[in-house]
Amino acid sequence: MATLDAAAKKQGKGWQPALLRHEVLLAVILVIALIFLAAQTDKFLTTGNLLNQGRLMAEVGLVALPMTLIIVTGGIDLSVGSILGLCAIVLGYSWKNLGVPLPLAMVMALGVGTLAGFANGWFITRVRVPPLIMTLATLAFYRGLAEGISQARSVRGYPDWFFQLGQGDVWGVPTQLWILAVAVVITAVILARTPFGRGLYAIGHNEVGARFSGIPVDRYKLIIYTFSGAMAGLAGVIFVSRVSTTRSDMGTGLELDVIAAVVLGGTSIFGGTGTMLGTVLGFIMIQLLKNGLALTGVKGDATIVVIGIVLILSILLTNFIQRRRSGNE
Amino acid sequence: MSTASLARGSSNALGAQLKRLVGGQEMILLLCILAIFLIVGSLNPRFIAERNLSSIFLGNAYVAVAAIGMSMVIISGNIDISVGSLIGVLATISGTLAVNGYPIIVAWLAPLLIGVLVTGFMGYLVAYLRMPSIVVSLGMLSILKGGLISVTSGAWISNLPAGYALAQLRPMGVPMPIWFMVGLTILAAWWMRYTAAGRSIYAVGGNAEAALLSGISPRRTVMMVFLIHGLFVGIASVLFATQLAVIQSTVPPNLELTIITASVVGGVSILGGAGTVIGSTLAAVLLAAIGSSLIFINLSPYWLRAVQGALILVTVLADLLRRRRQARRR
Numbered sequence: 001m002a003t004l005d006a007a008a009k010k011q012g013k014g015w016q017p018a019l020l021r022h023e024v025l026l027a028v029i030l031v032i033a034l035i036f037l038a039a040q041t042d043k044f045l046t047t048g049n050l051l052n053q054g055r056l057m058a059e060v061g062l063v064a065l066p067m068t069l070i071i072v073t074g075g076i077d078l079s080v081g082s083i084l085g086l087c088a089i090v091l092g093y094s095w096k097n098l099g100v101p102l103p104l105a106m107v108m109a110l111g112v113g114t115l116a117g118f119a120n121g122w123f124i125t126r127v128r129v130p131p132l133i134m135t136l137a138t139l140a141f142y143r144g145l146a147e148g149i150s151q152a153r154s155v156r157g158y159p160d161w162f163f164q165l166g167q168g169d170v171w172g173v174p175t176q177l178w179i180l181a182v183a184v185v186i187t188a189v190i191l192a193r194t195p196f197g198r199g200l201y202a203i204g205h206n207e208v209g210a211r212f213s214g215i216p217v218d219r220y221k222l223i224i225y226t227f228s229g230a231m232a233g234l235a236g237v238i239f240v241s242r243v244s245t246t247r248s249d250m251g252t253g254l255e256l257d258v259i260a261a262v263v264l265g266g267t268s269i270f271g272g273t274g275t276m277l278g279t280v281l282g283f284i285m286i287q288l289l290k291n292g293l294a295l296t297g298v299k300g301d302a303t304i305v306v307i308g309i310v311l312i313l314s315i316l317l318t319n320f321i322q323r324r325r326s327g328n329e
Numbered sequence: 330m331s332t333a334s335l336a337r338g339s340s341n342a343l344g345a346q347l348k349r350l351v352g353g354q355e356m357i358l359l360l361c362i363l364a365i366f367l368i369v370g371s372l373n374p375r376f377i378a379e380r381n382l383s384s385i386f387l388g389n390a391y392v393a394v395a396a397i398g399m400s401m402v403i404i405s406g407n408i409d410i411s412v413g414s415l416i417g418v419l420a421t422i423s424g425t426l427a428v429n430g431y432p433i434i435v436a437w438l439a440p441l442l443i444g445v446l447v448t449g450f451m452g453y454l455v456a457y458l459r460m461p462s463i464v465v466s467l468g469m470l471s472i473l474k475g476g477l478i479s480v481t482s483g484a485w486i487s488n489l490p491a492g493y494a495l496a497q498l499r500p501m502g503v504p505m506p507i508w509f510m511v512g513l514t515i516l517a518a519w520w521m522r523y524t525a526a527g528r529s530i531y532a533v534g535g536n537a538e539a540a541l542l543s544g545i546s547p548r549r550t551v552m553m554v555f556l557i558h559g560l561f562v563g564i565a566s567v568l569f570a571t572q573l574a575v576i577q578s579t580v581p582p583n584l585e586l587t588i589i590t591a592s593v594v595g596g597v598s599i600l601g602g603a604g605t606v607i608g609s610t611l612a613a614v615l616l617a618a619i620g621s622s623l624i625f626i627n628l629s630p631y632w633l634r635a636v637q638g639a640l641i642l643v644t645v646l647a648d649l650l651r652r653r654r655q656a657r658r659r
Contacts, residue, residue, distance in 0.1 A: 076463065123642075127649055132408070132463055133593075137645060140586045141638025148632040256471050259464070269464055301478040308471030315460055 022266040022318075026281045033285070037292045044295055051174055055166075055242065057287040058176035059084070059235040061280070063254065064261045065187040066228035068279045071262050072191070073203040073221060074271025075131035079120060080232045080258060082142035084251030087113045087236035089146040092155030092246030102162060110233045116142055117229015124225060125218040131225075139255075146248040155246040166241030176238045183231070188276035196220065204271025256304065260311040261286045268322070269315055286310075354596030358611040362618055369622040376625045383504070385617045387496070390506030391416075391568040392584075393613035396591040397517045398561030400609040403589075403597045404521075405554045406534040407455060407462035409448070412562055413584030414473035419444055419566035421477060424486040424576040427493045437495060437567050444563030445556055447473075452555025456548040474580050481578035489574065496572040506568050513564070514610040521606065530554055531603070583634060590637050591616055594644045598652075616640075 038045040063080050070077050091109040094100040100108065120138055123129045168175050191197040199220050202210040211217050232251075240246050265282030267274025286307065293303050370377035395412060402409050419440035427436035451469055454460045498505045521527035529550045532540040537547040570576050595612035597604030619640075620633050 078463075123646075127646060129645055129649060133641075133645055136408075136410070136586075136589070137638055137641040139638075140583070140590070140634055141642060144632065144635025144638050148629070148635045151629055151631050253471070256467060259467065263464070269461055299479055301475045304471040304475035305479070306475075308468040308475065311471075312454070312460075312465060312468040315464055316454075316458065319458060319460065 022321075023275065023278050023281060026264070026266065026278065026285070030281060030285055030288070033288055033292065037288065037295070040292070041295050044291070049291070051172075051177075053287050053291050054177045055174040056290075057283060058174070058180045059239050059242075059251075060254065060257045060261060060286065061180045061283045062176075062183060062231050062235045062238070063228070064258045064279050064283050065183055065276065066224060066231050067258050068262050068265070068267055068274055068276060069187070069191060069200055069224045070131070070228060071259075071267050071269060072200050072271060072274045073224065074207070075124070075221065075225075076135065076259070076269075077117075077120065077131065077225065077228045078135040078255050079116070079138040079142055080228060081251040081254030082139050082146065083113050083116045083229050083232035084236040084239065084254055085146040085248055086116060086142045087233040088240050088246050088250045089150045089248050091237060091240055093149055096155045096157075102159065106237050109237050110230060113233020113236065114226055114230040117232070118222070118226040120229065121222040121225030125221050143248075143252075150246075150248040152248055156244065158241075158244060163241055163244065166238050166243070176242070179234075179238070184276065184280055191276050196223075200224070201272060204268075204273070253304065256307060256311070257283075257286055260307050260314075263311060263318075264314045266318065268318060354608050355605065355611055358595065358608060358615055362611065362615050365615070365618045365622055369618075369625050373625045376622060381621060381625075385621050386510075386614065387504055387506045388572065389613055389617035390496075390510040391565040391572070392587055392591060392617070393510045393610040394513055394568060395562055395565035395588045396595070396609040396613050397513055397606045398558035398565075399588050400592045400595065400597045400604055400606050401517075401521070401530055401554045402462075402558050403592050404534045404604050405530050405551055406537065407551065407554070408589070409451065409462065409466045409555075409558065410585050410589070411451070411466040411470035411473060412588055413586075414470050414477065414580045415444060415447060415562050416566040416569055416584060417578070417580035418473050418477050419563060420570035420576055421481060421486065421578040423567055423570045424489060424578070427489055428486055430490075433490065433493050436493060440566045440570075441560055441563030444566065445559035448555045448559030448562065449552070452552045452558075455555065456551040470585070478579060483577065483579040486576040486578055487574065489571075489576070494571045494574075496568045506572065509564065509568060510610060513561070514606055517561075517606045526550075526553065535603070583637075586634075586637060587616060588613075590641050593641055596644075596648075598648055 034045075043049060063084070067077060067080065087109040090112045091105050094108055095102050095105040116138070120131075120134055123134050124131050165175055170178055191200065199210065199215045199217075202213065202215055203217055203220065207217060236251065239250055261283035262274070262279050263269055263282070264285055265274070265278030265280070267278060289306060289310065290303050293306060294300075298306075366377055375381060395416065399409065399412060422443060423436050423440045426439055427433060447469070451462070451465050454465045455462045496504075496506050500508065521530060529540065529545045532543070532545050533547045533550045540547055540550070569581075591613040592604070592609045593612075594615065595604065595606075595608030595610070597609060616637065619636060620630075623630055623633055623636070
């Protein structure tokens with residue numbers, strides 16, 4: 001353990017200032033984008049619009065937090081959108097068709113999400129299925145379950161108190177933003193300040209090395225994939241509450257936004273580096289991008305073109321910077 | 330499948346040869362296909378009526394063709410999840426060219442060229458700039474899908490000129506999609522098995538380091554694989570575009586997953602380095618038969634995707650367990 005700490009410290013000298021630079025850079029771009037959008041249209045810089053954007057951002061944000069942990073270890077979770085859809089269906093179906101009380105149905109949805117994430121993690125760590133293939137298969141499987149259970153029928157007519165979660169405010173701020181803020185703080189502390197978080201970086205740098213240094217690699221991975229499923233479930237419940245209806249295609253394409261946000265935030269897709277602050281800046285950027293494009297009259301389908309380009313460019317950029325740096329050393 | 334297995338086994342003992350033939354992924358798939366036709370056909374004779382059979386084979390030949398290129402990509406250790414969107418875009422381009430009076434041959438060949446350009450671009454990013462193929466193709470998926478829908482808003486292309494319908498031709502009484510599916514499968518299987526370039530795909534997917542040391546350039550091989558993949562996607566999209574009298578200019582839902590499922594279920598190892606395109610073509614037929622049989626046994630088609638996902642999981646697990654057992658035996 002001591003050698004690992006020393007190694008981490010040694011490495012820390014190399015990349016910590018660089019990461020800081022990435023986040024500073026991102027923050028500067030963010031401010032420029034804000035000023036640009038505010039100058040473009042006076043509809044943008046209003047409290048109402050900004051709070052509403054925060055509301056729309058919460059689902060991507062909640063899922064991006066565990067995704068950061070996963071990508072830091074060098075893994076990926078493509079099934080998050082499908083888990084969100086499955087949990088939404090479990091919530092709606094068990095309440096409407098099975099007559100389960102709504103609070104219990106919410107717990108069930110969270111439970112199913114956690115279980116779905118656990119299944120991903122179990123196969124990845126026990127059977128050694130590569131994360132990419134495992135979550136690609138469950139991307140199809142979980143969405144298929146959602147479609148099969150719901151038979152493509154939507155559920156409506158939720159009681160008013162349920163909408164507090166997705167449409168209500170607490171002290172003037174959307175409810176889900178509070179949830180997101182708490183989740184951000186907790187995961188940021190876990191990643192940066194606990195042995196668990198340090199272990200995730202170690203796994204991403206060199207998994208075999210981490211194993212030999214006594215880090216319980218499999219248990220850590222199982223925890224983060226399970227966490228990812230749970231957060232996707234939570235995002236699903238909030239989503240249903242926000243749009244007042246349940247449909248089996250909810251969350252389709254969520255993985256694109258989430259992975260783009262994490263990568264944009266400076267987390268290397270190859271694992272080993274990345275911070276929660278970067279991810280937070282990343283998903284704020286993605287939301288601003290969507291909002292800005294919408295305000296200038298660009299439709300939703302063209303928006304995903306831009307997000308796709310941003311995803312590829314941001315990886316190209318981090319690749320380029322990393323290569324320059326390793327060239328200098 | 331039997332030719333490949335027989336050629337390989339000619340020097341072996343007859344027992345080993347038989348065992349390989351029966352135990353191979355291709356034989357399992359063939360038996361599964363036969364079982365489905367027998368069981369569902371006896372439950373509901375309309376399942377094996379000519380009309381349904383032709384819709385299973387003709388309507389899904391393009392999936393098999395695209396799965397050939399996808400198999401090469403996966404064997405080389407990469408993946409392309411943008412393939413469904415690319416087929417949608419290329420089919421729309423082909424139809425638009427045909428409707429606007431361009432020569433039919435241009436409408437047939439343009440998708441091939443553009444397909445190669447798009448996958449070549451992805452191949453360049455993956456092979457030379459070392460970007461992971463999953464992220465490159467995820468980005469490409471959203472660019473193509475978003476671009477297509479925002480340009481066409483999913484409109485139908487109709488009034489296609491006479492002579493455009495390549496997939497509806499029947500040279501020598503056999504429908505064109507079958508010619509393409511069988512011909513390209515045999516050609517690709519031969520090329521991958523008996524040429525140095527074809528073998529290098531397995532070498533790079535199995536162990537890129539070792540391939541490099543034995544004088545194969547992994548970069549060039551990956552680039553080549555993506556270029557060939559683009560060609561197959563182009564052909565698949567022309568078959569897709571010409572099989573009906575209209576083309577809907579959207580991305581066929583879940584097409585990329587169907588194609589990847591066909592490759593993986595066909596025995597292409599997700600860890601790279603193993604698999605055959607004969608298996609992937611058989612698997613494409615099997616998937617089509619399963620999809621069609623759900624309707625005939627009165628199961629809602631909404632369960633199709635869950636069945637597909639479960640199939641991927643089961644084959645991946647079987648592949649991993651088989652590899653582990655082999656590793657233990659050594």
